[in-house]
Amino acid sequence: MTDLATELGSTLSNPRRAGLTALAVVVGVALASVHWLGLVVGGALVALPQGSLPRGLLAGFLFGGVVLSVFLVDLAAAGAAGGFLRFGLLRDVAVAMALGLPTFGALARGLR
Template sequence: MAARRDGLAEWERGFALAGVVLVGLALAAVHWLGLLVGGAGVGLLARSWPRALAGGAGFGALAWLAFVAVLADAGRLAGYLASGQLLALSAGMAVGLGLVGGLAYGLRSAGSTA
């Protein structure tokens, strides 16, 4: 396979992205900084600013959905959905921190091959 302009083949980028998402979700399960780390990893693998920001926000949304799945598995989803502001705050924080992590795209140099 030929390397793309940015230095990574499509399959390499896919494996790297899957690894970053798994590591970010594992870190987010134990500490909120995992949301920033996951968003940063996704952002660093992006090809443009819009993709980096969308990827970071998407990672945060995925982490929040994983949190909701854990609550559903524990039988606590009804109470969480009835909590109102806590629901909105937790969803907003997850997406927002992932988005902030996506800003790591700006740390790449102009000639970066990552």
């Protein structure tokens, strides 16, 4: 947890990096809203400004958490959150996709 806080602090302490990351999150969520590849691309976008591959992977994972939150809020607004929670295995797979695909995309940080 301490490591996580340290990593986050590192990103937030750099205004340029924080700005790019925020922009990447917005663009990534927008892309993920229209196509599943957006989850991968979004993960890559938020990872690229980070200082290292591990930090990039963490950023991708956290971006997945943002996606998951937006997704659940969207479902709740349509009165479908309860239905989603009853979806069993498919619910778990959707959560795994939300977190896993951006983290996978964050591997792109290693290409920089």
